[in-house]
Structures are given as structure tokens and as C-alpha cells.
Amino acid sequence: MKKIISVVGARPNFMKMAPVHRAFQKYKSEYQHLICHTGQHYDEKMSKIFFEDLELPHPDFYLGVGSGSHAQQTARVMIEFEKILIEQQPECVIVYGDVNSTIACAMTAVKLGIKVAHVEAGLRSFDRTMPEEINRILTDSISDFLFVTEQSGIDNLKNEGVVTDKVFFVGNTMIDSLIYYQIKANQSNAHTTYELNSGDLVLATLHRPHNVDTTEQLEKIVSLLNSISEKAKILFPIHPRTRKNLEAAKLISTFKKNIIITEPIGYINFLSLMQKSKLIITDSGGIQEETTYLGIQCITARDNTERPSTVEIGTNQLVGTNWEDVGNAALSVLSGNFKQGSIPPLWDGHAAERIVEMLDERL
Ligand code: UD1
Numbered sequence: 001m002k003k004i005i006s007v008v009g010a011r012p013n014f015m016k017m018a019p020v021h022r023a024f025q026k027y028k029s030e031y032q033h034l035i036c037h038t039g040q041h042y043d044e045k046m047s048k049i050f051f052e053d054l055e056l057p058h059p060d061f062y063l064g065v066g067s068g069s070h071a072q073q074t075a076r077v078m079i080e081f082e083k084i085l086i087e088q089q090p091e092c093v094i095v096y097g098d099v100n101s102t103i104a105c106a107m108t109a110v111k112l113g114i115k116v117a118h119v120e121a122g123l124r125s126f127d128r129t130m131p132e133e134i135n136r137i138l139t140d141s142i143s144d145f146l147f148v149t150e151q152s153g154i155d156n157l158k159n160e161g162v163v164t165d166k167v168f169f170v171g172n173t174m175i176d177s178l179i180y181y182q183i184k185a186n187q188s189n190a191h192t193t194y195e196l197n198s199g200d201l202v203l204a205t206l207h208r209p210h211n212v213d214t215t216e217q218l219e220k221i222v223s224l225l226n227s228i229s230e231k232a233k234i235l236f237p238i239h240p241r242t243r244k245n246l247e248a249a250k251l252i253s254t255f256k257k258n259i260i261i262t263e264p265i266g267y268i269n270f271l272s273l274m275q276k277s278k279l280i281i282t283d284s285g286g287i288q289e290e291t292t293y294l295g296i297q298c299i300t301a302r303d304n305t306e307r308p309s310t311v312e313i314g315t316n317q318l319v320g321t322n323w324e325d326v327g328n329a330a331l332s333v334l335s336g337n338f339k340q341g342s343i344p345p346l347w348d349g350h351a352a353e354r355i356v357e358m359l360d361e362r363l
Contacts, residue, residue: 009101122153
């Protein structure tokens with residue numbers, strides 16, 4: 001039996017991996033697909049709830065690396081993952097997205113002569129101050145199989161001189177999860193839980209260091225959300241990084257009444273809330289894609305995006321990090337100026353099956 005190890009570490013990895021795990025179980029009984037969780041994210045609300053919502057089994061390996069500086073986190077993952085690889089000798093390691101666990105495990109596997117597949121390859125923000133951009137470039141440059149979600153990924157890899165027979169345009173496994181769990185999300189009562197049954201809802205998620213690591217930026221965010229909350233109810237699930245910084249800056253109690261602050265929300269409830277929102281203000285990568293699929297208005301508070309198809313084809317508006325501009329864009333959407341969008345090619349719920357087929361032909 002051929003052994004494959006998928007590595008996940010941080011929240012956005014889990015929904016990208018779940019459909020790949022399911023596809024191996026369903027179609028490829030000759031493979032043993034094992035899951036390694038590095039423990040980069042460890043809070044129950046950042047990790048465990050996702051395994052439950054996505055119906056994933058307990059990880060076969062848990063590295064428990066936790067938080068730390070980039071070097072500490074990456075190094076700890078490498079040291080622990082190397083032990084697993086030496087013991088397990090898998091045929092291939094699959095890594096997802098652009099978090100520190102992604103590059104750490106890709107690098108460890110490649111140096112042991114184990115093949116690496118990168119799901120969500122080729123995305124580029126062209127902003128090397130973002131740790132994720134470094135992780136993407138490095139992971140792509142050492143992977144054997146590059147599974148791409150959108151046209152820009154193919155173009156970027158081509159421009160970097162990557163040989164085309166490593167590159168596979170398969171679609172988006174994050175959207176596979178969204179499609180698969182939409183029925184369950186429709187049954188969620190998250191809307192009632194947060195008492196959101198009347199009026200327009202704006203969902204906000206912000207966690208990028210650039211936005212939330214300085215008091216100056218945080219003050220601007222609070223003031224922006226307070227002003228938007230005069231027009232609509234806001235639900236703001238707070239990432240641990242953001243919460244820690246808001247608390248340190250003594251800003252957590254300065255949000256107005258129409259803003260509901262919560263812990264991070266699990267996958268199914270968040271999906272349900274996204275579908276019922278009029279607008280989402282975010283600096284996340286994945287939410288830009290999910291809103292594009294759902295046709296929900298998205299304002300991205302970043303200066304660049306590695307997911308240009310969500311702007312070119314989808315409902316995403318890349319507004320930048322001038323919070324006055326973000327506020328104006330939000331008020332424009334709330335007054336009915338919607339951006340029309342459509343769904344990018346191959347975001348059809350079958351990306352994971354394509355990945356598994358292609359790996360099977362080549363391993
Ligand atoms: C990481 C990813 C980012 C992704 C994000 C999604 C990298 C470089 N960054 O950023 O690309 O968009 O995950 O959430 O890999 N913390 C907790 N509990 C947890 C996890 C984190 O309290 O379960 C706190 C810790 O104080 C930690 C901080 O959040 O120091 C940041 O966590 P970390 O994993 O370093 O990066 P994220 O900001 O979550």
C-alpha cells in the first residue's frame with residue numbers, strides 16, 4: 001500500500017485538505033492517506049472545531065509546535081516532521097497553502113528525497129514583506145507537483161521558469177469544501193445564536209500583522225467599524241493575534257453596541273454567516289475566494305492580493321489599507337452598489353479528485 005502524508009498546521013489549511021482526504025478514501029483504496037497536524041494553530045477554536053466540522057479523523061501525527069518567531073516555528077516543525085518521515089517513509093508529502101508549516105514540511109521532505117505536492121501553487125502577491133509570499137515562492141521552487149487554483153498561478157510559475165509538466169490546473173479544494181458543506185451550513189442556526197435576525201449584516205475578519213500589529217492601525221480599524229456600525233450590524237470574530245493586540249492597546253472595550261465581538265467561529269457556522277451577509281470586510285486570503293464563489297460582496301483591506309481572479313472575475317474589491325477608503329467602499333456597498341461577479345474556471349467541487357487522479361498516475 002502506498003503511503004501519502006498530508007500536512008496541515010494553521011486554520012486555512014484544514015478546509016483545503018479535507019476534500020483530498022475524502023477523495024483518497026473514496027477512490028483509492030490502494031493508498032494510505034495519513035494526516036500530520038503540526039500544531040501551528042492549537043486553540044480549540046482555531047483547530048479542533050475545524051476537524052469536527054470537516055468530519056476529519058484525529059490527525060495520525062500531532063507535532064505540537066505552537067507559536068513562536070518565524071524561525072522558531074519553522075525550525076520546530078522541521079525537526080519534528082523529519083522524525084515522522086524517517087519512520088514512515090511515505091511516497092509523497094502533500095502541503096497546502098502558504099503558512100509556515102507548508103514550507104517547513106516541504107523542505108524537510110525534499111531533503112529526504114521524498115516527493116512533494118503543493119496544493120494552491122503559483123499564487124503571488126509580489127509583496128515579499130509578507131511571510132506567506134516567501135513561503136509560496138520557496139515551496140513552489142522545491143515541489144514536484146504544483147496544483148494550481150487559478151490562471152494567475154499558471155502564468156506566475158511560467159514566468160519563474162518552472163517546467164510545465166510539473167504544473168496542473170486543477171481548481172480549488174477550498175471551494176470543494178464549501179460546496180460539500182453548504183447543505184450543512186444551510187442548517188446552521190448561527191444567525192440566531194448571534195441575534196442577527198434583523199437588518200443588514202457585515203462580517204469583519206482582520207488578522208494580518210500589517211493591519212493588527214500596531215496600535216495606530218488598530219485605532220483606525222475600531223473607528224472604521226464603529227462608523228459602519230451606524231448603518232449595519234457587524235459581527236467581528238477576532239483572531240487570537242488581533243485579540244491579543246486589541247487587549248494590549250486597551251481598545252477591546254471601545255467597540256460600539258452594534259458590533260458583536262466573538263471568538264473565532266467554526267467552519268460550518270462561518271460559512272452560514274458568510275452566505276447571509278451583505279458584505280464582508282477582510283484581510284484573509286481564503287475569504288476572498290469563498291465570497292467570490294458565493295457571489296457575496298467582499299472588501300479586501302490589503303494593498304495586494306495573490307488571488308487576482310477574485311477581483312477580475314469575482315465580487316472582491318481590493319481597496320487597500322487606507323481605512324477611509326475601506327469605509328467609503330463599505331458604505332457604497334451598503335447603499336446598494338454591488339459588484340457583479342462570476343465563478344472562476346474549475347471551481348466546481350472536484351479539484352481534490354483531479355489531484356488524487358494526477359498523483360495516482362505519477363507516483
Ligand atoms: C497564520 C499564517 C497566515 C494565515 C493565518 C490564518 C504564517 C506565516 N501565517 O498566521 O498566513 O492567514 O495563520 O489564521 O504561517 N495564536 C493563538 N492560538 C492559536 C494560534 C495562534 O493564540 O491557535 C496566537 C499566538 O499568539 C501567535 C499568534 O496568534 O503568536 C500568531 O499565530 P501564527 O500561527 O504565528 O500566525 P497567524 O497570525 O495565525
